[in-house]
Structure formats: structure tokens, C-alpha cells
Amino acid sequence: MALSNVLETPAAGFNFENAARNAALEGLFDGGQTPKPLKTGTTIAGVVFKDGVVLGADTRATSSEVVADKMCAKIHYISPNIYCCGAGTAADTEKTTDLLSSNLTIYSLNSGRNPRVVMAVNILQDMLYRYHGQIGASLILGGVDCTGNHLYTVGPYGSVNKVPYLAMGSGDLAALAILEDGFKHDLELEKAKELVRAAIHAGIMSDLGSGNNIDICVITKQGVDYIRPYQESEYKDDRKMKYKYRPGTTAVLTEKVVPLKLEVVQETVQKMDTA
Amino acid sequence: MEKHHTDSKVKGVSTGTTILAAIFDGGVVIGSDSRASIGGEYVSSKTINKVIQVHDRIFCCMAGSLADAQAVTKTAKFHLSFHSVQMESPPLVISAASILKELCYKNKDELQAGFITAGWDRKKGPQVYVVSLGGMLISQPVTIGGSGSTYIYGYVDAKYKPNMTREECQQFATNALALAMGRDNVSGGVVHLVVITEKGVEHVVVPGDKLPRFHDE
Numbered sequence: 345m346a347l348s349n350v351l352e353t354p355a356a357g358f359n360f361e362n363a364a365r366n367a368a369l370e371g372l373f374d375g376g377q378t379p380k381p382l383k384t385g386t387t388i389a390g391v392v393f394k395d396g397v398v399l400g401a402d403t404r405a406t407s408s409e410v411v412a413d414k415m416c417a418k419i420h421y422i423s424p425n426i427y428c429c430g431a432g433t434a435a436d437t438e439k440t441t442d443l444l445s446s447n448l449t450i451y452s453l454n455s456g457r458n459p460r461v462v463m464a465v466n467i468l469q470d471m472l473y474r475y476h477g478q479i480g481a482s483l484i485l486g487g488v489d490c491t492g493n494h495l496y497t498v499g500p501y502g503s504v505n506k507v508p509y510l511a512m513g514s515g516d517l518a519a520l521a522i523l524e525d526g527f528k529h530d531l532e533l534e535k536a537k538e539l540v541r542a543a544i545h546a547g548i549m550s551d552l553g554s555g556n557n558i559d560i561c562v563i564t565k566q567g568v569d570y571i572r573p574y575q576e577s578e579y580k581d582d583r584k585m586k587y588k589y590r591p592g593t594t595a596v597l598t599e600k601v602v603p604l605k606l607e608v609v610q611e612t613v614q615k616m617d618t619a
Numbered sequence: 620m621e622k623h624h625t626d627s628k629v630k631g632v633s634t635g636t637t638i639l640a641a642i643f644d645g646g647v648v649i650g651s652d653s654r655a656s657i658g659g660e661y662v663s664s665k666t667i668n669k670v671i672q673v674h675d676r677i678f679c680c681m682a683g684s685l686a687d688a689q690a691v692t693k694t695a696k697f698h699l700s701f702h703s704v705q706m707e708s709p710p711l712v713i714s715a716a717s718i719l720k721e722l723c724y725k726n727k728d729e730l731q732a733g734f735i736t737a738g739w740d741r742k743k744g745p746q747v748y749v750v751s752l753g754g755m756l757i758s759q760p761v762t763i764g765g766s767g768s769t770y771i772y773g774y775v776d777a778k779y780k781p782n783m784t785r786e787e788c789q790q791f792a793t794n795a796l797a798l799a800m801g802r803d804n805v806s807g808g809v810v811h812l813v814v815i816t817e818k819g820v821e822h823v824v825v826p827g828d829k830l831p832r833f834h835d836e
Contacts, residue, residue, distance in 0.1 A: 360729045466693075473690045476729075477630055501631030501686035505655070505664050 363476040385553010387515030388418060388429035389523060389543040390484045390495045392508045393536035396564035397486035397493050400540035401429050402515070402548050403573065404555040411555070417572065419561045423448045423459050424568065426487030427561050431513035432500060433480035440481045444468055461487040461494040465504055473502030482512045488563050515547025515554040522546045537562065541575060548577075631686050632656070632663050635805025637767030637796055638680035640737040640747040641779060642760045643788035646816035647745040649737040650792045651680045652767065652800050653808030665808045673699055676820065677715045677738030678813050682765040683752065688732040691722050712738040716748035716756055724754025735764050739815050763795070767803035771795050785814065789823065797830040 388401045405413035420428045420441035428444070430437025444467055448459040464485055472479055477500050485496045497505050497512065509527045511519035522543040531539065537560055544558045557573035632655050640649040655664040669681050671692045677699070681688035695718045702718075703710045716736040723730060734750045749755075749762045761779045763771060774795055783791065793810055800806045810825040 360726075363729065469689070469693075473686055477686075499632050499686065501684065503632045503655075503685035503689055505667055507664070507666070 360476060362478055366478055385515070385551060386418060386431040386513030387511065387519050387544050387547025387551060387554040388431050388484055388513050389511040389519045389540050389547075390429065390486045390509065391523065391527065391531070391536050391540050392486075392493050392495045393531040393533060395493075395533060396488045396562065397495055398533075398536045398540045399427055399429050399484065399486045399561040399563070400544045400574070401559050402544055402554040403557045403559060404548075404553070405434055406553055414556045415573075417559065419559055419570070419572075421445060422464055422485070422487070423452070425458060425489055425563060426461055426464050426485065427563060427568070427570075428464075428486075429484040429512070431482045431484075431516075436479045436481040437483065440468065440471065440479060440483070443471070458489060460489040460491060461485060461496065462491075465496045465498060468498045469502050469504050472498060472500060477501040484510055484512055486561075486563060488565055493563075511543060511547070513547070513551075513554065515544075515551030518550035519543035519547040533562065537574070545575070631684060633659075633684055633805075635659060635767075635803070636669060636682045636765035637763070637771070637799035637803060637806040638669065638682055638735050638765045639763040639768070639771075639775070639792060639795055640680065640735045640761070641783075641788055641792060642745045642747055642781070643785055644782045645745070646739060646785065646814060647737045647747055648785075648788045648792045648812060648814050649678050649680055649735065649747075650796055650810060650812040651765075652796060652806040653811055654806055655685055656805045659805055662807070667808075668811065670811050670813050671696075672813075672820075673715050673736075674703065674710055674738070676709065676740065676815055676817075677712055677736065678815060678820075679715065679719065679734050679736040680764070681732060681734055683732035684730075687730045688734070691719065691730065691732055691734075694722060695719050709740065711740045711742055712736060712746045712748065713743075713758075716750060719750045720754050720756040723750055723752070727753050733764060735762055737815065739817055744817075745815070763799075765799075765806065767799035767806035770802040771799045774798055785816075789814065793825055794831055798833065800830070801833065801836065 385406050386402060390397060390399045399419055401418035403415050404411055405416040418429055420430060422428050422441060422445045428441050430441060444464060447467060448464060452459055480500050482500055483498045487494060495507055495510060497507060497510050509523045511523055526539045540560060541558055547554045556577045558575040559572045560574035562569040635656050636652060638651040640647060649670060651669040653666050654662055655667040657663050670678055672678050673696045698718050699710050699715050702714060719734050719736060733752045736748045739745050746758060747762055748758050760781060761775060763775055778791055792812055796810045809827055812823040814821045
């Protein structure tokens with residue numbers, strides 16, 4: 345039929361079990377607040393241009409006020425012609441995009457067809473709607489297929505919107521300002537890349553949760569150009585990174601060797617039937 | 620002035636909205652604004668499409684939580700299509716409205732979505748149905764919905780006449796939506812109109828600068 349879902353067969357109708365469970369859980373915690381998941385303050389953006397789609401993202405992953413990862417990859421591979429930027433809870437965006445990618449690969453192998461961007465969007469929408477907003481993933485899906493160049497946004501509650509340009513994440517307002525000013529239909533490749541770079545840069549400058557480098561992913565009919573990093577942060581620190589110590593740095597005071605005696609307790613041989 | 624809370628209890632993206640549908644002589648006009656907001660404060664989309672085609676001559680407008688409304692219309696589209704294949708004939712407008720009603724009523728505790736269904740079928744011609752938030756289904760010649768509808772009840776009651784011409788009805792719908800968008804902060808953008816007749820379906824988009832202006836604008 346339509347789709348082979350290896351891990352989860354979509355059940356008929358709506359499934360609100362998890363929403364009911366979460367509501368019940370909230371009552372059990374002190375003060376009535378469930379622990380808040382960690383989010384990647386992020387700026388992600390996407391633009392449809394003449395020959396395809398350009399996606400961009402910053403590379404900072406934060407854990408409260410500490411930068412946990414300075415070179416985190418927020419543009420995820422979905423299929424050879426579809427990539428997805430993720431904002432929101434880091435674990436949720438990773439797993440959701442991984443699941444989507446696996447399912448689409450299986451579908452491709454079964455049907456012999458390249459997946460379409462609408463298909464990826466529909467699967468994501470079904471998955472996120474099923475969990476009623478509990479999966480904190482705001483995604484920008486961009487890709488090129490036989491029907492053209494497409495850019496979609498999928499919200500954490502499962503709402504979908506098809507747009508020519510878009511920004512999401514905590515730095516989205518700053519990035520959107522740049523996009524609103526500079527976007528035109530059918531931009532050339534270099535202009536489109538520059539527009540997305542400027543949008544992410546605005547997000548990095550104006551939002552504390554976004555920063556470090558800028559990744560750009562250009563998807564066209566001919567192929568994908570994943571430029572990581574497209575622009576490096578001007579605030580890079582120059583660490584030596586020599587953390588190897590030669591043997592003998594730490595003095596050995598005493599040494600004791602205890603051989604472990606193993607004895608065979610039971611041996612069973614089962615012949616394989618290779619006839 | 621007291622703060623006007625519209626759909627701020629809706630989680631995620633909400634279509635605080637204005638939607639309407641009206642029957643004219645030979646067809647039906649269904650239309651909406653194009654704004655989607657979050658928390659009544661941030662416009663998340665200026666160009667969202669709230670008029671969804673569920674079958675060849677049947678459209679529906681959504682109001683409420685965008686995620687819920689999109690999920691319900693997707694399910695309804697599938698059921699309607701399957702029903703139509705089984706019956707080997709185009710579905711009736713009441714069937715589409717009933718499917719939406721079943722979904723809204725059976726899941727009323729979890730869903731926050733209301734619909735206006737309008738279309739043309741061979742049996743009863745042009746029809747408009749309203750499916751409210753809790754799952755009530757009624758048929759009306761003209762109907763409005765969404766948060767912006769409160770501002771135009773007077774206009775609709777005064778200006779709607781049965782058996783208008785197509786042009787009169789289109790102008791009536793555009794005026795009504797423009798008036799609502801002018802007063803409701805969570806309605807705005809462009810006006811999407813769909814005119815459905817026996818012959819076919821026509822989309823009309825009226826951009827913001829071409830909207831009719833009224834005395835104090």
C-alpha cells in the first residue's frame with residue numbers, strides 16, 4: 345500500500361494516549377511542573393531559489409547558559425534530494441529526522457521511486473500530530489523532486505505550511521527580518537546563498553542561543569552541496585589541543601599482576617544443517 | 620482598553636480567523652483571511668491557506684488550532700474519497716460535512732477545530748454547512764465563523780439577500796472579510812475566495828492593497 349513503516353504501523357484514527365499520560369504525570373511532580381527538556385537555541389532558515397532550495401543553520405547547541413557543542417550539525421539528511429533543518433529539543437529533532445530518513449529509504453527501496461518532499465512532510469505531520477506537541481521539533485524541510493523545488497515548515501503540534509522562504513528557532517525574528525527585506529522569487533544561486541548567510545548571521549548576532557559557525561546546504565536537481573562550515577565565526581579561539589601525554593609522565597609506584605583462571609564448565613556443539 | 624484574548628488558549632499555531640460562506644443563485648462562495656498566529660501576539664504566517672479542497676466541488680474552511688484542523692481535513696479527505704469510490708459517484712456536500720462532524724464530535728475533548736463546508740452537488744445544488752467546535756452540524760444559506768466573525772454579524776444580517784448574482788455575492792464576501800480583518804487583530808493578510816458552481820471551481824485572491832476601504836481607513 346502507501347508506505348512501509350518498519351518501526352511503527354500507523355494506527356487508524358487519532359491517538360491521544362500520550363497526551364493523557366503526560367497530563368497525569370504533571371500532577372505527580374512537586375509544584376506541578378514536569379522537567380523542561382533542553383533546547384538548542386537556534387537560527388535556521390530556508391529559501392527557494394531559481395534552481396532549487398538553500399537551507400542554512402547556525403552551529404551552536406546550548407545547555408542552559410553553557411555552549412555544549414560549537415559545531416553541531418542542524419541540517420539533517422533525509423534522502424539524497426531532501427534535507428531538514430531542526431529547531432527545538434535537540435534529541436527530538438535528531439530522532440524524528442532519523443526515523444523519517446529510515447522510513448523514506450525503505451519506501452524508496454520497495455517502490456523504486458525517489459521520495460517526494462510532500463511525502464516527507466505528510467509523514468512528519470502525522471508523526472508529530474500523533475504526539476500532540478510533546479515532541480518539541482520545529483522543522484524546515486527543503487528539497488527538489490520531480491514536481492519542483494519545495495520548502496515546508498512543520499510545527500511541533502503538527503501544523504504544516506508551504507512557503508518560499510522561512511526562518512525558525514529562537515533567532516527567527518532577526519533572520520526573518522533579513523529574509524523579508526531581501527527575498528525575491530527566482531534568485532540566482534550566489535544571491536540566495538548570500539541571503540541565507542545574512543539571515544543566519546543576523547540570528548547569531550541578535551540571539552544568545554545562536555552562534556558560532558554557519559552551515560549552508562544547497563539542493564538542486566544536479567545534486568546537493570553541503571558546505572559545513574560556510575562561514576566561520578570571527579570569534580574563534582586558538583586552542584592548541586595537545587592533550588596526549590607520553591608514557592612515563594605519570595610515575596608507576598607499584599605493580600601487581602593477578603592471572604584469572606578460567607575452566608571450561610560445559611561444552612555443547614550444535615551442527616548447522618547446510619544440506 | 621482590556622486585552623482582547625482570542626484563541627490564546629489554543630496550543631501552537633492558531634488560525635484566529637474570519638471565515639464565511641454564502642449561497643448565491645447557481646453556486647456558493649466560500650472565503651477566508653490568511654493569517655495564522657501564535658498566542659494572539661505573533662503572526663506566524665501571512666499567507667496560510669485555510670480553504671481546503673476535500674473533493675472536486677466541495678471545499679471547507681478551517682478555524683481553531685491549525686494542527687488539529689489540518690489533521691481533521693486530511694482524514695476527512697481520505698474518508699470522503701474512499702466513500703466516493705465505493706458509491707461510484709461524486710459525494711454529497713452533506714457527506715463531507717457529516718464526516719467532519721463525526722471527527723469533531725467523537726474527539727471533542729482533544730480537538731479544537733471548527734469548520735464551514737460549502738459545495739455543490741447534483742442532489743441539492745449549492746449548500747453551506749457549519750460544524751462547530753463541539754461537533755454540531757447545521758445547514759445555513761449564509762454563515763460566518765472564527766474570531767473575526769463577531770465584528771460582521773450586523774453587516775452579514777443586513778446585506779445578505781438570497782438569490783444574489785455571482786458578482787454581487789463575491790463583492791458581499793470580500794466586503795465582509797475586509798471589514799472583519801480591519802477590526803480583528805488575529806485576522807488579516809489576503810482574502811481567499813473560492814466560487815463553486817456546477818460548471819467548476821474558481822479561486823479568487825484579493826491582495827491586501829486591493830481590498831475595499833471603508834470610511835475611516
